[in-house]
Amino acid sequence: MDLRQEIETHTPKLRRFARALTVGSKADGGRSGDDLVHESILRALKFARPSGMDVRLSLYASLVGLHRQQSRAKSHLLQNLRAGHGAHAAAMGRDISGTMSGQTLVDVALAALDLEERAAMLLVVLEGFNYADAAVVMDMTRETLQANLVRARATFARVVDGIHAQDSQSGARASQPAKRVRHLRLVK
Amino acid sequence: MTPMRCPYSDTELNAFVDDELPAEQRTGILDYLNGHPETARKVESWRSQRQFLRGQFDAVARETVPVSLSLRANSAIKYTATRLASPVPHAPVSLSIVPPEPMPLPPHLSHSSHGADRRRSWSIFVYGMACAFAMAATMSLILQHGALLQSAGMAAEGLRQPTTNPVLAAPVAVAQAMAPSEGRARLASTVALAPDHENALAALRNYRSFSALPLEFISPNADVLEKSLSQRLGYRLKLPRFADSHWKMVGARLTAENSGPAAFVLYxxxxxxxxxxxxxxxxxxxxxxxxxxxxxxxxxxxxxxQTVAMVSVAAFDEIGLSDTVSDTAR
Structure with missing residues (x-):
């Protein structure tokens, strides 16, 4: 398989990863994720073969590296999203009925993660990388990757559980019968 | 009484979830989890995150890759240009279009119960119909003006002026009778003379992206355009300037070619x-x-x-591009 074919094989999953990685900027309909994929493909076309790196790893490594660069520039936005482990973001993402759709819930939970934690979690959990490959992609040791992964999973679970708990509380309140209005009497 | 502390760290439990532990350690954790439901619940919640994430993002991986990311899309275009430039066969040409795969039914006739499948089927059907129209229209033109196709000067004309290009005359007339956006899409599809159904769709998608965003950079300054394009492409690009002619650079956009990213420049x-x-x-x-x-x-x-039709090779032949290429290549 030539380089182009190989890149095309990985492009759909690379887009999935990029979309999940850039959840903080989803208002653009995934365009920022696709921009990252585009740049990663260009880099892979140029450098994948000369570097001798596996094409798949090269694509993901480029994408993570590019996203790191971009995220530094807008880190204050991510800080806002992370504040209170998503409490503020959760409030933003609720629909009128007060419950949260699956996609919004994932977005909020992912946005609550540190950039490195999010990348580590998505590589291993979403993309199915083993620890060794994920560490290569993220250019860090296996131990650092594992530490990021542990924190990411714990935070993710905490945020999701917290939102579910809030939803169930508000749901319970909504399902309670309305208190009887004392000054009205039932007449026949 | 305090609960007994778990002998396994979260790092080990994560590695267990991700199948990164040796068999013996894995067995040990399995035994422990059987007797400790609290930890088992925690591990199970981590495990369920995979399904949760995939459930939300797998749809992205199933989407059609945008043409801007497709390295294969332009193979159909290249083939199309070859077909246009090649002599027209004298063998009888059938006007019936037979796609390689059965044409999917429109949603209201489909038995598929999945909404996504139905939407995909519908979009394929629409593309298929557009391509069928394109090929039928072009074939009829070939039958009418076949010999003219071989002429080198396939000069393109703006739609507002009467065109002398036999390849584009009929589609242009059709396009003029339709709403602008629909007209452009149909007009674009008429040049998608792809060898098969799949390539026709790829060609059509590429043209549609041009319709949506004809130019990314607009500047009267050729140096600025050249610099912007070079930055985006990652290599230094030298554009033909035609200093001695009346052609001025207007704008440009990136495009995907068989051999890599390239620039499309408008004069x-x-x-x-x-x-x-x-x-x-x-x-x-x-x-x-x-x-x-x-x-x-x-x-x-x-x-x-304006709806504008352009043919790049022949147009540059007219203004002596080959000489200019040698000059600017130095």
Missing amino acids: ADHGGALRGATIQRGWSANGADSLAVAGLHAVVFGYHD
Whole structure:
């Protein structure tokens, strides 16, 4: 398989990863994720073969590296999203009925993660990388990757559980019968 | 009484979830989890995150890759240009279009219960119909004006002026009778003379992206355009300037070619006529690996409220591109 074919094989999953990685900027309909994929493909076309790196790893490594660069520039936005482990973001993402759709819930939970934690979690959990490959992609040791992964999973679970708990509380309140209005009497 | 502390760290439990532990350690954790439901619940919640994430993002992986990310899309365009330039066969041409795969039914006739499948089927059907229309219209033109196709000067004309191009005359007339956006899409599809159904769809998608975004950079300053394009492409691009002619650079956009990313550059003359060319590194008229002009395809799109048809190769033949290439390649 030539380089182009190989890149095309990985492009759909690379887009999935990029979309999940850039959840903080989803208002653009995934365009920022696709921009990252585009740049990663260009880099892979140029450098994948000369570097001798596996094409798949090269694509993901480029994408993570590019996203790191971009995220530094807008880190204050991510800080806002992370504040209170998503409490503020959760409030933003609720629909009128007060419950949260699956996609919004994932977005909020992912946005609550540190950039490195999010990348580590998505590589291993979403993309199915083993620890060794994920560490290569993220250019860090296996131990650092594992530490990021542990924190990411714990935070993710905490945020999701917290939102579910809030939803169930508000749901319970909504399902309670309305208190009887004392000054009205039932007449026949 | 305090609960007994778990002998396994979260790191080990995570590695267990991810199948990164040796078999014996894995067995030990399995035994422990059987007797400790609290920890088992925690591990199970981590495990369920995979399904949760995939459930939310797998749809992205199933989407059609946008043409801007597709390295394969332009193979159909290149083939199309070859077909247009090649002599027209004298064998009888059938006007019936037989796609390689059965044409999917529109949603209201489909038995599929999945909404996504139905939407996909519908979009394939629409594309298929557009391509069928394109091929039928072009075939009829070939039958009517077949010999003219061989002429080198496939000059393109703005829609507002009567066109003399036999290839584009009929589609242009059809397009003029339709709403602008629909007209452009149909017009674009008429040049998608792809060898098969799949390539026709790829060609159509590519043209549609041109319709949506004809130009990314607009500047009267050629240096600025050249610099912007070079930055986006990652290599230094030298654009033909035509200093001695009346063609001025108007704008440009990136495009995907078989051999890699390239620039599509638009030129205009004093009368407002437009010409375009695909320019990239690696294809050189004089064999040097410097500048090359890869005039691959006809491009049809709207520009400043005009629907404009352009044929790159022939247009540059008219204005002596081959000489200019040698000059700028140095």
